[in-house]
Amino acid sequence: MLDIADTRHEGILVVAPMGRLDSATAGVLETWLMERIASGETHIVLDFDRLFYISSAGLRVVLMAGKRVKAAGGRLELCALAPPIREVFEISGFFKLFDVHATLDEALAAAR
Amino acid sequence: MSFRLRLILLVTGLIATVAVVTTAALAWSTRHALVAQAEANGHLAAAMLAGSTTETGTDNPHALRRATDWLLAIPEVEGVLVTAVDGRALFRAGTISEELSAERLDAALAGGGTLSLGGWETPLVVAPVTDAGGAPAGAVVVALAPGRLHGVIRDQVEVAAVTAVIAAMLGLVLAVLLARFVTEPLEHIGQAVSAVEARAFDPHVLRTVVARRDELGALARVFGAMAQEVVNREAEMEALVRKRTLELETKNRALTAAKHQLDAELNMAQAMQQATLPATFPQHEAYAGYANMTPAREVGGDFYDALLLDEERIGIAVADVSGKGVPAAFFMLVSRAVLRRIANSGQPPGACLTEANAALVRDNPLDLFVSVCYGILDARTGEFRYAAGGHHPPLLIRADGDVVSLPGTGGVVLGVMDDLAYEEHTVHLRRGDTLFLFTDGVTEAFDIDGEAFGDRRLTKCLQNTQLLSVQAQAVKVLDAVDKFAAGAPQSDDITCLVLRYNGIAETMEEGNRLAMVLTNDLSEIRRAALVVEAFGRRRNLPRKVVFDLNLSLDELVTNTCSYGWDDDAGHEIRISVAVGEDAVTAEIVDDAKPFNPLTTATPDTTLDLDDRPIGGLGVHLVRTLMDEVRYDRVDGHNHVVLVKRLDKRPTF
Numbered sequence: 053m054l055d056i057a058d059t060r061h062e063g064i065l066v067v068a069p070m071g072r073l074d075s076a077t078a079g080v081l082e083t084w085l086m087e088r089i090a091s092g093e094t095h096i097v098l099d100f101d102r103l104f105y106i107s108s109a110g111l112r113v114v115l116m117a118g119k120r121v122k123a124a125g126g127r128l129e130l131c132a133l134a135p136p137i138r139e140v141f142e143i144s145g146f147f148k149l150f151d152v153h154a155t156l157d158e159a160l161a162a163a164r
Numbered sequence: 165m166s167f168r169l170r171l172i173l174l175v176t177g178l179i180a181t182v183a184v185v186t187t188a189a190l191a192w193s194t195r196h197a198l199v200a201q202a203e204a205n206g207h208l209a210a211a212m213l214a215g216s217t218t219e220t221g222t223d224n225p226h227a228l229r230r231a232t233d234w235l236l237a238i239p240e241v242e243g244v245l246v247t248a249v250d251g252r253a254l255f256r257a258g259t260i261s262e263e264l265s266a267e268r269l270d271a272a273l274a275g276g277g278t279l280s281l282g283g284w285e286t287p288l289v290v291a292p293v294t295d296a297g298g299a300p301a302g303a304v305v306v307a308l309a310p311g312r313l314h315g316v317i318r319d320q321v322e323v324a325a326v327t328a329v330i331a332a333m334l335g336l337v338l339a340v341l342l343a344r345f346v347t348e349p350l351e352h353i354g355q356a357v358s359a360v361e362a363r364a365f366d367p368h369v370l371r372t373v374v375a376r377r378d379e380l381g382a383l384a385r386v387f388g389a390m391a392q393e394v395v396n397r398e399a400e401m402e403a404l405v406r407k408r409t410l411e412l413e414t415k416n417r418a419l420t421a422a423k424h425q426l427d428a429e430l431n432m433a434q435a436m437q438q439a440t441l442p443a444t445f446p447q448h449e450a451y452a453g454y455a456n457m458t459p460a461r462e463v464g465g466d467f468y469d470a471l472l473l474d475e476e477r478i479g480i481a482v483a484d485v486s487g488k489g490v491p492a493a494f495f496m497l498v499s500r501a502v503l504r505r506i507a508n509s510g511q512p513p514g515a516c517l518t519e520a521n522a523a524l525v526r527d528n529p530l531d532l533f534v535s536v537c538y539g540i541l542d543a544r545t546g547e548f549r550y551a552a553g554g555h556h557p558p559l560l561i562r563a564d565g566d567v568v569s570l571p572g573t574g575g576v577v578l579g580v581m582d583d584l585a586y587e588e589h590t591v592h593l594r595r596g597d598t599l600f601l602f603t604d605g606v607t608e609a610f611d612i613d614g615e616a617f618g619d620r621r622l623t624k625c626l627q628n629t630q631l632l633s634v635q636a637q638a639v640k641v642l643d644a645v646d647k648f649a650a651g652a653p654q655s656d657d658i659t660c661l662v663l664r665y666n667g668i669a670e671t672m673e674e675g676n677r678l679a680m681v682l683t684n685d686l687s688e689i690r691r692a693a694l695v696v697e698a699f700g701r702r703r704n705l706p707r708k709v710v711f712d713l714n715l716s717l718d719e720l721v722t723n724t725c726s727y728g729w730d731d732d733a734g735h736e737i738r739i740s741v742a743v744g745e746d747a748v749t750a751e752i753v754d755d756a757k758p759f760n761p762l763t764t765a766t767p768d769t770t771l772d773l774d775d776r777p778i779g780g781l782g783v784h785l786v787r788t789l790m791d792e793v794r795y796d797r798v799d800g801h802n803h804v805v806l807v808k809r810l811d812k813r814p815t816f
Contacts, residue, residue, distance in 0.1 A: 072693075075722035076686040105693075105711075107718045108782035118773050136711045143788045144781055145769025 054080040057102070064095045064163045066156070070102040073110030082113045089117065094126025097159045101132035111144055118150060131159035167350055171343040172336070179335030183328030187321060194320045198240065198308075203289045205238055205306065232257045235306060245305040246293075260307040349373040349380045353387060360391045367392060434459060437493055440500075446472045450543035453480070454634040455661040456642065458605075458654070465492030465534075466603050466657035467500050471507055473540065479507045481538040482661050484555065484603040486577075495532040499524055499578070503536065513538045513551035514588035517575060521553065521586070524579035533579040537601055541593070546665055546683065546734035548599065551588040553578045556604065561637070563596030563687060565628035569619070592733045594685045595667035596630055598637065605658035606641065609649045617648050634662040667734075676703065676743040684725045684735040684754075689718050696741060703743050709808055712789040713741070713750060716806050719782035720752055720761065724802075728756025747791070750806040759802060760795045761786060 054077035057068040065088060069081050089096075098114065100106075114130075121128040131153040133141065141147055153159040232244045236258050243260030247253055289306040352373045359365045373384035438457070445453035455468040465485030473479050481503060485496045502523045506516050516538060524534065537558060539550030550558065550570070554577030557570040575586045593599070602622075609617040625644045629637045638660050645658060667683045678699045682688040693714045700710035721737060729735055738753045766787075767780040787793055792807035 072690065074686075074689060074718055075726070076689060105715075107715055107722070108785055109722065111781050115773075115776060122773055136708070140715070140785065143785055148770070149773045149776065 056081060056084055061097075061160050062164070064097055064160055065093045066097045066099055066160070068099040068102055072105040073103060073113070074105065074107040075109040078107075078109035078113050081110070082116065085113065085117045086120070089120045089124065094121055094124045095163045096121060096126070096128050097156065097163050098128065098130045099132055099156055099159070100130060100134065100137055101156070103137060104134055106137050106140055108144075111140065111146065114146070114150070127163045129153060129159040129163045131156050166347075168343045168347040171346060172339045175339035175342060176332065176336045179339070180328070180332045183331045187324035187328050190324045191317055191321050194317050198316060199289070201240070203291070205235060205241065205289075207291050228255060231304075235304075240308050241306055242309040243307040245307070246302060247305065248302045249300055254302065258307070260305065349376060349384065353380075353384055356384075356387060356391060360394060363395070363398065365391045365395050433490070433493065437497075440497065441467060442470055445470050446478060448478065448543055450667060451478065451541065451663055451665050452634050453478075453661065453663045454638050455482075455659075456638055457657060457659040458642070459657045460605070460654045465496050466605065466659040467496050468601075468659055468661045469500060469504060469507075470661070471504060473508070473510050476543045477510075477540055478543065478663075479513075479538065479540045480599070480601060480661055480663055481507070481536060482555070482601040482603055482659050483534050483536040484605070484657070484659070485534045486532050491530055491532065495528075495530065495534065495579075498527070499534045499536075503538065507538065512588060513540055513549050514573075514586045517551045517553050517578065517586035518584065521578040521584050522582065525582045528579050533577040535577045535603075539599070539601075541599075541663065541665065543665075546593040546595075546597075546667060547590060548593055548665075549588055549590045551575060551586045553586060556602065556607070557589075559600040559602075559623065559626060560591065560593075561598040561600060561626050561630055563594055563630055563685070565630050567623045567626045569623075593665040594734065595665065595683050595688060597665050598630060598634065599661075599663040599665075600626060600637070600641075601661040601663075602641075603657065603659040605654075605656035606645055606660060608656060609645045609658065610652055610655055611649050612652045617645055621648070634664050638662045678741040680739050682721065682737045682739065684729065684737060686722065686725055688725075688737075689721055692717060692721070692739060699741060705743065705748065706810070709748060709810065713748060713806070713808055716786040716790050717750060717752065719786050720804060723759065723761075723782060724752075724754050724756050728754060728759065728802075730757075744810075747807050747809045750808075752804045752806075753801050755801050758797050760797075761804060762793060762795050 055070045059066045118128045129151050235241050235244050243258030245260045246255040291304045292300055293302045352370055356369045367388050370384045370388045457466050467483050469481045471479045485492045503520050506519045535554035537552040537555040539548055541548045552573050553575035557572045560568050560570055571589050573587045573589050607617055607619055625641050696714050741750045761783045764783040767784055790806045791809045794805040796803040
């Protein structure tokens with residue numbers, strides 16, 4: 053239901069969910085991320101380049117991941133948000149919570 | 165060895181034996197005769213000496229000499245000895261070395277006659293001499309020349325032997341001729357026997373023998389009669405065998421023809437039976453169905469059925485009649501008719517099976533029974549009620565691909581016991597759920613090793629098939645069963661019925677207005693988004709407007725689906741979108757618990773990461789993105805109205 057592409061860059065896990073992150077699909081990403089974080093991934097970049105839609109359910113997952121990573125002493129960076137996604141982040145005040153970068157390289161640099 | 169040869173040997177043997185015996189007898193008698201002659205000569209000599217002897221015997225030497233000379237003149241005599249009574253040798257002449265003891269002399273004299281002594285090698289003859297008074301005065305012993313004796317005997321034997329050989333040869337010739345004469349009839353009979361054995365008997369062979377008046381003639385006549393009988397019988401038998409073979413071939417042809425006809429009729433019966441099963445599924449926008457029955461033999465005992473009870477309800481059934489072949493097929497038609505009639509009354513499944521059972525118990529002369537799974541789907545609500553009698557409950561392939569077995573209802577097969585009540589069960593289907601009904605021909609298909617296909621394989625086969633068409637789902641299972649059982653004969657009818665519930669997707673567009681009905685399923689939101697997007701494109705609405713609208717609808721519908729009802733049932737959410745002059749208005753109507761988005765607290769977006777609560781964002785987004793949000797509760801329904809103004813300047 054939700055395709056998640058993931059790669060590694062020098063020990064940083066880059067996660068790229070594709071398509072819609074809504075109430076029907078958010079659970080998939082949540083499970084996926086929580087598993088990875090629990091098994092020790094603490095430097096994560098959420099690459100939203102392929103994401104064209106996010107609802108509050110998706111925001112919830114990002115928030116949960118952020119809290120967990122912070123508790124584990126890691127870093128969670130975001131990048132490549134499309135304008136509709138940016139607007140949602142804006143309204144929700146998420147820009148205050150997360151570092152959002154324009155490109156993947158910037159996010160990787162920040163995540164080290 | 166042939167009879168003739170035996171006969172020849174026998175006769176020759178006999179003649180040879182006679183010749184040999186004769187020769188031996190002759191030799192013996194010749195010797196005897198010679199010895200007797202010598203004895204006679206001895207007596208004669210003794211007589212000559214009789215009157216002239218005194219005690220010493222030398223008183224009359226002339227007489228003595230005369231006697232001995234006479235004796236010696238005989239060629240056979242070799243020597244002469246004159247003894248006194250006590251055995252003393254008085255006078256010798258010629259060659260004689262024998263000494264006579266008194267005892268022997270006495271013995272010889274006591275005998276009163278001549279005694280042959282000495283055996284074969286040195287034959288002696290002793291003749292007693294008496295004096296004038298007749299008293300024994302001595303003895304004359306004559307020695308015969310053995311060589312001469314032997315010579316005579318040898319001559320005699322030679323003659324006899326030659327005669328014997330000639331006799332034997334003559335005998336052989338005679339025997340050969342005799343044998344032929346005697347055995348000829350037997351040989352004829354022998355030939356006749358061989359001829360019978362070789363099945364080439366000709367009575368002509370025996371013609372000379374049968375004319376005889378002796379035992380051979382009788383034998384030949386009887387044999388001839390028997391042989392003829394045998395030949396006749398054989399000819400009869402062969403004729404009979406040919407006739408019977410012909411009859412058998414004819415019957416065989418008739419049998420084959422009959423079998424072909426029977427096969428043709430059974431095939432026709434199968435075609436007719438297949439024709440009685442509904443060929444196509446009733447069409448309806450809320451569901452799609454497919455069913456298939458593959459019989460094990462030409463006519464089967466399984467059936468399926470799909471009946472439109474009314475505009476919104478469809479009844480589906482699969483059933484399995486006990487046994488196979490023609491009786492099962494008949495009962496199948498009967499039970500199907502019964503079930504159909506009762507189902508058309510519209511009663512719930514449990515009640516239908518109860519009534520159907522009663523009817524089948526009544527009219528069941530062959531004591532057959534049928535297992536049934538019957539259910540009714542209400543297309544408006546997605547509610548599926550079902551009951552089963554001795555049958556596997558349906559499988560449910562959920563819209564997310566999971567496969568579960570619906571709970572059983574504990575019913576017994578129909579047609580066996582009177583007065584049974586059938587329980588039923590209800591499930592609520594969501595959009596994209598699929599029901600899979602089947603008979604045990606699927607799960608109990610055996611492979612060559614005797615392993616059954618089983619529930620697990622069936623479940624696995626149906627997993628994640630929710631996107632396939634109903635026909636594709638059925639075919640996937642049927643192919644899997646086919647492949648599994650490859651080679652092993654199909655032991656039971658295989659039937660399956662697939663029903664996909666699509667939900668009532670009322671989407672209506674009229675002018676600038678869109679109306680749709682969703683079921684309370686999160687997957688519906690995506691569908692709604694697509695519909696709204698398409699609608700917006702056609703109305704040339706700004707993309708941001710469409711995005712904001714969809715997100716708002718998403719958040720509100722998600723809340724409603726997640727928290728709006730306490731049951732598991734399907735509920736409707738009606739959404740309408742209207743494009744006005746300067747604004748787009750959307751309305752959401754549902755019968756969920758009262759929920760007013762306006763009264764939800766606004767989350768504090770200034771809190772930092774650790775302090776932000778997870779929930780509460782959805783409604784906040786709606787209130788921020790939409791220009792207006794209005795709420796009303798009317799007749800037990802929530803009404804939420806969203807207004808988004810159409811700015812002439814797009815933000816993106």
